[in-house]
Every structure is written in C-alpha cells, then in structure tokens.
Amino acid sequence: MKLGQWIALLILLASVYILWQIRDLLLIVFAAVVLANSLNLLARWLQKRLNIQRSPAVLLSVLCLLGFAIAFFWLIVPPFAKQLQEIFVLAPQGIQQVGDWLNSLDRAVPAGVRPFVPNFNSVAQQALPVVNRLLGGSFAFFSSSLGTMINVLLILVLGLMMLINPTPYRGGFIRLFPSFYRRRVDQILLECETSLGQWIVGALTSMGVIAILSTLGLSAIRVPAALANGVLAGLLNFIPNLGPTISVIPPMAIALLDSPVKALLVLGLYVGIQQFESNLLTPYLMAQHVNLLPAVTLLAQVFFASIFGFWGLLLALPLVVVCQIWIRRALIEDVMDRLDQAPPRLTPAPTEPDAIATPEAEL
Numbered sequence: 001m002k003l004g005q006w007i008a009l010l011i012l013l014a015s016v017y018i019l020w021q022i023r024d025l026l027l028i029v030f031a032a033v034v035l036a037n038s039l040n041l042l043a044r045w046l047q048k049r050l051n052i053q054r055s056p057a058v059l060l061s062v063l064c065l066l067g068f069a070i071a072f073f074w075l076i077v078p079p080f081a082k083q084l085q086e087i088f089v090l091a092p093q094g095i096q097q098v099g100d101w102l103n104s105l106d107r108a109v110p111a112g113v114r115p116f117v118p119n120f121n122s123v124a125q126q127a128l129p130v131v132n133r134l135l136g137g138s139f140a141f142f143s144s145s146l147g148t149m150i151n152v153l154l155i156l157v158l159g160l161m162m163l164i165n166p167t168p169y170r171g172g173f174i175r176l177f178p179s180f181y182r183r184r185v186d187q188i189l190l191e192c193e194t195s196l197g198q199w200i201v202g203a204l205t206s207m208g209v210i211a212i213l214s215t216l217g218l219s220a221i222r223v224p225a226a227l228a229n230g231v232l233a234g235l236l237n238f239i240p241n242l243g244p245t246i247s248v249i250p251p252m253a254i255a256l257l258d259s260p261v262k263a264l265l266v267l268g269l270y271v272g273i274q275q276f277e278s279n280l281l282t283p284y285l286m287a288q289h290v291n292l293l294p295a296v297t298l299l300a301q302v303f304f305a306s307i308f309g310f311w312g313l314l315l316a317l318p319l320v321v322v323c324q325i326w327i328r329r330a331l332i333e334d335v336m337d338r339l340d341q342a343p344p345r346l347t348p349a350p351t352e353p354d355a356i357a358t359p360e361a362e363l
Contacts, residue, residue: 027308027315028154034196034318035159036166039065041197043163058163076231083228087250090224094253151311188329192322199321206277207234213276214247217269221262223255233270237277240317241298244274296320 019026039061047057162169170189174182211234218226229251236243248270255262300320304312312319 023308024311027311028151029158030319030322031155031311031315032158032162034200034315035155036162037193037196038200039159039163040166041200062160062163080228080231083225086225087228087232087254090257091250091253094256095249097256098253184329184334188326191329192325195321195325196318199318202282203238203317206281207237209281210234210237210273210277213273214270217273218251218266221255221265221269223251223262223266225250225254229254233273239301239313241294242301242313244270 039058042061042064043054043057046052046060047054050057050060174185174189177185211230213230214233215226215230218229223229229247232250233244233247236247248267251266251270252263255266297317297320301313301316304316304319306312308315
C-alpha cells in the first residue's frame with residue numbers, strides 16, 4: 001500500500017473509533033430526526049389541507065403535539081397510574097400461582113427423573129438477567145429518571161431545531177459525500193423521509209387501535225385494570241415481536257387469579273388482535289412500502305439493544321427502515337451491481353471514452 005492509502009485507512013479507523021465513542025449521542029440525534037420528520041409530515045399535511053405557509057403549518061403541528069401530550073397526561077395518565085399499581089400487586093400473585101402449580105407437578109415426577117426437570121424458581125432466576133439484557137437494560141433506564149428527562153428534553157430541542165430550519169442540516173449532511181454522489185444522496189434521503197414518515201403514521205395508528213381493542217376486550221372479559229393493560233399493549237406494540245409478547249403476561253397473570261379459562265380467553269384475545277394488526281391493519285396503513293422481514297426485525301432489536309440499550313430497542317425499527325434503504329441503494333445498487341455489470345479487462349483500456357455508465361452520467 002502507498003502512503004496515501006495508509007493515511008486514508010488510519011483516518012477511516014479513527015473515524016469509526018470516534019463514531020463508536022459517541023454512539024449514544026448519535027442515537028439521540030437519530031431520535032430527534034425521527035421526531036422532526038414526524039412533525040414535518042404533519043406540517044406538510046396541514047400546509048396542503050389549509051393552504052397556508054410553512055411557518056404557520058409548523059406552529060400548528062407543534063401545537064398539535066403539545067395538545068396531544070396535555071390530553072394524554074390529563075385524561076389517560078391518572079387512571080392508568082392508578083390501575084398500574086393494581087397490576088404491580090396482582091400480576092406477581094398470578095405468576096406465583098403458576099409457579100406453585102408447576103412445583104406441585106414437580107413433586108409428582110418420579111425421583112429418578114426429578115434431577116433432570118428444571119425448577120420454576122431456578123428457571124425464573126436464570127431467565128431474569130437474559131430478559132433484562134434483551135430489553136436493553138430497561139429497568140435501569142426507568143430508574144434513572146434524571147438521565148431520561150435530560151435525554152427526552154435534548155431530543156425535543158434538537159427535533160424542534162431541525163423542524164424549524166431543516167435545509168442547513170440536510171445540506172450539511174449531503175456535503176459530507178463527494179460532489180458526484182450528492183444528488184444520489186439527496187434522492188436516498190428523500191426515500192428515507194417518505195418511508196420513515198409512512199412507518200410513523202402506521203405505528204401510531206396501530207398503537208391506538210390495539211390499545212382501544214385490548215381495553216374493550218379485557219373489559220368484556222372482566223379482567224381488572226383493563227385500561228392500564230390496554231394502554232400497555234398499545235405502547236409496547238411500538239416494539240414489534242417482543243412488545244406484544246410482554247404485554248400479554250400481566251393480564252394473563254391477573255386472569256389466572258380467577259380461573260385458567262379466563263387466562264386462556266385473554267391469550268386468545270391478544271392473539272386475535274395481533275393477527276388483525278399484522279395481517280390487515282399494518283399492510284393497509286403502510287401499503288407494503290415498508291416491508292420488513294420478521295426475523296430481520298427481531299435480530300435488529302437484539303443487535304441495537306445490545307449496543308445502545310433501551311433506546312436502541314425502542315428505535316430499532318426506524319433504524320432498520322433507514323438502514324435497509326441505504327444498504328439497498330448505496331451499497332447494492334451503486335456498488336455491487338456495478339461490479340457485476342463491469343466486463344473483465346484482459347487488454348489495455350482503449351483510448352476512447354469508456355461506454356460503461358459512470359455515477360456522473362447517471363446522476
């Protein structure tokens with residue numbers, strides 16, 4: 001390698017090291033971008049529907065967000081907090097009852113086989129660290145209220161700054177790329193903005209529908225704390241795969257205190273709601289433009305949660321939406337597909353211009 005190549009390699013390694021050290025800050029910036037993109041989508045819709053300028057539309061979108069937050073904390077949070085305390089009391093009792101049933105079955109196992117049958121309490125103790133790791137340290141996340149408030153405040157401030165004047169931030173990011181590729185980067189950013197906005201609308205709508213259906217269904221089955229369980233089901237639906245699985249545990253544990261039949265009814269209710277959401281609601285809302293494989297989504301959640309903690313788990317899906325667009329457009333189409341199309345050069349290159357399309361010619 002030449003001296004210039006060694007220098008370029010060292011600069012690349014230093015850049016990767018610096019980005020790794022500030023990975024938490026980068027994730028906060030990405031969360032701010034998601035927030036700014038959501039409000040910008042609402043501002044564009046208001047601008048088109050009301051036929052107004054961008055500044056009033058942005059102000060209205062921020063007021064809508066503020067009004068929604070006030071209404072949520074005024075109407076939903078008080079009864080939710082009251083019933084959440086009831087969940088914290090009843091759910092452990094139901095889980096303990098399951099443990100007692102399993103331990104009673106363990107005593108019926110022959111003595112020769114009993115050492116090979118796992119005990120419920122030991123399995124629960126061994127599974128707790130794994131679940132906590134998989135959830136990205138969410139318990140530590142919620143216990144540090146000051147750090148959480150600072151991060152949320154930083155996301156709000158950065159998101160509003162990007163929303164008010166997005167052009168300098170977008171232009172500055174595009175200028176990080178070579179001049180011949182900047183038009184292509186602008187196209188990729190536009191596609192990311194469209195897909196991310198469509199995912200946000202679909203995710204928020206799905207959360208609201210699942211919260212309402214879960215609350216109504218649990219109320220019909222007469223499960224205590226139906227509102228709190230329904231709101232939890234809606235909020236946890238923001239985390240695909242893991243969220244719906246976790247949300248069914250508290251209502252099932254509470255229903256077990258009445259009868260196993262009621263617990264099975266709760267399980268059937270949640271399975272039916274998730275089938276409706278995944279097979280009918282989500283494809284209709286997203287119109288198949290945000291197509292993510294379930295296995296890829298699950299692996300991405302584990303990967304981002306292990307690196308970024310709870311924020312990585314929370315933002316895993318929008319990260320996958322953006323990453324898959326960049327990988328497909330920048331890596332596969334612009335690099336790998338071109339290598340496949342380029343013919344092998346067995347003789348010296350001719351003096352006339354090459355017939356193969358270059359990025360400048362395409363852009």
